[in-house]
Amino acid sequence: MRFSLTRGNVNHLLLSGIIYILAVFVIPLQLPRNISVDNRVTIVLFLSLTATFILGYIARKGxxxxxxxxxKYNFITLFAIGIIGFISMMLLQGILNGLLVYLSNFFNFPTKSKNTSNVVEVLKLKPYFILYVAVLGPIMEELFFRKAVFGYFYDAMIGSKKWIRFTIPALITGIIFALPHDGFSPIxxxxxxxxxxxxxxxxxTKRIITPIVAHILMNSLVVLVQFFVN
Known part of the structure; x- marks a missing residue:
């Protein structure tokens, strides 16, 4: 296995990371506690929209x-593959959730995502927050986690076997992606x-639009199901 930190686009990784962290964590957490829920949600939507445009702009070139x-795919095919990816992800998620429920009987750990539960609670108060959950959030996350993080580690492992060059960056990206959502947990x-x-x-597909489509569809379905079930 070959690995070199200098082979990846460090500048793009760092700049994207700063923008994402500021928009999702730093600025929202610095808002006054007495600010209304309406204003808080509006600010979060504005921040995420701004961050999405900036992330898209700095990643407009390769x-x-x-x-x-x-x-090798046209736009319609890219969209269709995204739908197939969404279906595949939901099937995989069902299998993994079933496995977690089964293992929880032996190891007694929670199987529900706290992040999803918190999002649903906000949606109950302010339904228009769905714009962030179903659209802006997935786009931001794909531009950062896929183009910047996965892309960086994929380039850093150039010269390695194909399956290693894919598996390790995908694993690293998944762990980093999980941390701000539910932390270190079985989920x-x-x-x-x-x-x-x-x-x-x-x-x-060589295009970020495909995972964006899959991610938007997945978030929309998961949150809507949780919203109506609860």
């Missing part, structure tokens, strides 16, 4: 070896599974 390759396996599916879609 930022990694994947982006610089020509895709992390679901986020790692998501990372493998979305990273494969990106690598296979």
């Amino acid at each position: 930022t990694n070896d994947i982006d610089r390759q020509q895709s 992390m396996i679901v986020y790692i599974g998501m990372s493998f599916v979305f990273s494969y879609l990106y690598l296979h």
